[in-house]
Amino acid sequence: MLAGFPISVLAFVLIVTLFSAGVSTLIVWLGLALLLLLTKVAYGFAGLNRRLLRRTLKVDIPTPQIELDLTAPPWRRYVNRLVDAQMWRYLAYLLLSFPLHVFEFPLAIVGVVLLPVGVFVLPVVAALHVMLAKALLGPNTTEQLTQKAEHLQASRARGVDAAEAERRRIERDLHDGAQQRLVAVAMGLGRAKSKMESDPDAVRDLIAEAHADAKLAVAELRDLARGIYPAVLGDRGLDAALSSLAAKSPIPVDVHVVIDPRPPAAVESTAYFIVGESLTNIAKHSGATEAKVNAWREERPSGDLVIVEITDDGHGGATMRAGGGLAGLADRAATIDGVMTVVSPVGGPTVIRADLPCTW
Known part of the structure; x- marks a missing residue:
């Protein structure tokens, strides 16, 4: 005053x-x-x-x-x-x-x-x-409704694009992975069937080969299902799921999660995949020696938010270009009216932040 x-x-x-x-x-x-x-x-x-x-x-x-x-x-x-x-x-x-x-x-x-x-x-x-x-x-009220309608329309369009990209990824993974394994299993069993009477020793080898391919197909299907929605996320929540991602990272990752009560499943899965893709990019492209993941729940007058920040000490220079991985993560966040920002000056550090509303 x-x-x-x-x-x-x-x-x-x-x-x-x-x-x-x-x-x-x-x-x-x-x-x-x-x-x-x-x-x-x-x-x-x-x-x-x-x-x-x-x-x-x-x-x-x-x-x-x-x-x-x-x-x-x-x-x-x-x-x-x-x-x-x-x-x-x-x-x-x-x-x-x-x-x-x-x-x-x-x-x-x-x-x-x-x-x-x-x-x-x-x-x-x-x-x-x-x-x-x-x-x-x-x-005024009319302008507010217009702005909200425009925002929802843009979020819906980005959500459709993200879902289509995810569908193509799943289709590609099935075609290149488990489907090829299952075809090999079928062919191996067919050859074994044709040699059942004439060459029992070869049949034994063919069945063992088909069995190995079947186990590989099951493992690839399990990995694909985990990529759609990981079991640890549904069973134990975001803290355990992010810790499992950090444990698989080739560089040290410090994880700190304070989210209580537990947010909706759509918010958890969005946060999980943003962190997972970000850690993958850090390991491949950033040249970082360490990374940090912070996630917390924040109360706002307009509704609660789950905020996720991924920071690395790499060389920086990351950008959200059309068709790139970071743009895809932003599109995924937009499906629930979330916003993702990237701050990555040349020389680093890089900070990726996602603000994900718990209601939309």
Whole structure:
């Protein structure tokens, strides 16, 4: 509240001055320039107030999307912004919040001296301020629904692509692995059947060969099933599953998991495969000597998140390019409205982070 007071005073003075001067000089065209400058001031202070609320009150207000014709001349874009309803909502907030900030400022000073005021009154006033900010600085209901629909449409498309890629992988693994083994078993048993009477010793060797191929096929099918959904993940949860991945890694991996209560199965499997693919990439391409895996559950007003971070000390330079492995992991995360980010400067370290919502 103390920090917002000088910002509100400056915004109020600039808005009143520019609006008054702009309207009074419209007849000589100077007023239009002043009113266009007013839009820049309004948008700037709206963004500043959103950042202030985010840092001081931990309230994240999305930035409204304003449709502007980028092919139009700059002056036309500013005029369209001047008549846009969102700009007037910004002005309404900056004007209405000024007396509220004036009231909050002496109240905050009193709250520093009188503890009951700070403990019981200030939070109520802050809640009212947040309600006003959400109503005027954020997108309206129609915009929120539109943004959510666009996000869901994009997530669905990426989810379909990820499922199709997974289907092709399973088909390829079956064709190149277990299917070839089973064909060899069938051929070996057929040859053994044809030689049953004429060459019993050869039959014994053919059956032993077919038996070995059958065992290899079973092992490959077991590995394929584990790649679809590992048994340890379903039985013992994400902590044990990630520890098993770390144990198989050729480089040392430190695993730290704090997730309680247990998240949905879709979140666990997504986190598992992101960690598994990331550790594989680290071992193959990063030149790292060690890696760390941290996973924890974080409470948010919009719903709980499971956050997974994989860090290595390699040479860096990893990017999410279209069709690459990291892009595929991002697509997998998007199927449950998750977001994956990669920070990998040249020289390292590389940090891969996935924010996975527990509800979607």
